[in-house]
Amino acid sequence: GDSVTQMEGPVTLSEEAFLTINCTYTATGYPSLFWYVQYPGEGLQLLLKATKADDKGSNKGFEATYRKETTSFHLEKGSVQVSDSAVYFCALKSIQGAQKLVFGQGTRLTINP
Amino acid sequence: KAGVTQTPRYLIKTRGQQVTLSCSPISGHRSVSWYQQTPGQGLQFLFEYFSETQRNKGNFPGRFSGRQFSNSRSEMNVSTLELGDSALYLCASSLTPSGAVNTGELFFGEGSRLTVL
Numbered sequence: 001g002d003s004v005t006q007m008e009g010p011v012t013l014s015e016e017a018f019l020t021i022n023c024t025y026t027a028t029g030y031p032s033l034f035w036y037v038q039y040p041g042e043g044l045q046l047l048l049k050a051t052k053a054d055d056k057g058s059n060k061g062f063e064a065t066y067r068k069e070t071t072s073f074h075l076e077k078g079s080v081q082v083s084d085s086a087v088y089f090c091a092l093k094s095i096q097g098a099q100k101l102v103f104g105q106g107t108r109l110t111i112n113p
Numbered sequence: 114k115a116g117v118t119q120t121p122r123y124l125i126k127t128r129g130q131q132v133t134l135s136c137s138p139i140s141g142h143r144s145v146s147w148y149q150q151t152p153g154q155g156l157q158f159l160f161e162y163f164s165e166t167q168r169n170k171g172n173f174p175g176r177f178s179g180r181q182f183s184n185s186r187s188e189m190n191v192s193t194l195e196l197g198d199s200a201l202y203l204c205a206s207s208l209t210p211s212g213a214v215n216t217g218e219l220f221f222g223e224g225s226r227l228t229v230l
Contacts, residue, residue, distance in 0.1 A: 034218075036221075042223055043117075043119075043221040043223040043224050044205075044221040046218055046220075100158050101148075104155070
């Protein structure tokens with residue numbers, strides 16, 4: 001079945017550091033790919049998405065590129081801020097089937113000032 | 114535009130009891146999905162409803178059930194609670210079963226945190 005694998009956390013960085021959170025997937029066909037973020041005490045918010053190969057999703061300085069050849073969707077940000085501290089989830093939705101997201105385990109990110 | 118509203122936000126139950134959680138989707142959204150989030154298992158799909166019909170169900174025992182009303186509000190019920198049911202239960206809504214513009218975008222509520230003692 002479909003699955004998503006994220007780099008294990010937690011990840012701790014200093015403010016203004018470069019961030020990469022790795023995400024790879026296994027799925028039939030070409031799924032849509034997402035990054036969701038969960039701030040403390042809140043639900044999930046969509047951060048960015050890509051629906052086809054070579055698409056780049058971007059939002060709030062975060063970027064991720066849909067790489068079909070490596071089945072990856074790594075999240076990057078050039079200069080992180082303390083306010084970026086949260087848990088980040090990579091997810092996929094198959095183009096077939098009903099409304100169901102398959103999530104990775106999540107990566108907890110802490111940014112120190 | 115109001116977001117997805119879940120009630121109650123926090124609740125404590127004891128083993129053997131049952132619980133009902135409520136979810137009001139974004140106005141106009143007809144699809145509601147439920148997810149369970151635990152530290153050990155992460156986010157797991159429970160079920161999805163569209164137009165009062167269950168479209169999909171995850172791999173959970175029959176103690177977990179749900180329904181959707183004509184106004185798209187949804188409830189999920191867990192009977193005979195076990196300690197392992199302690200979790201954050203998240204509801205998500207979308208316009209159609211295929212999501213916004215067929216991209217599968219879901220809009221999540223803040224969740225109902227259930228503690229079973």
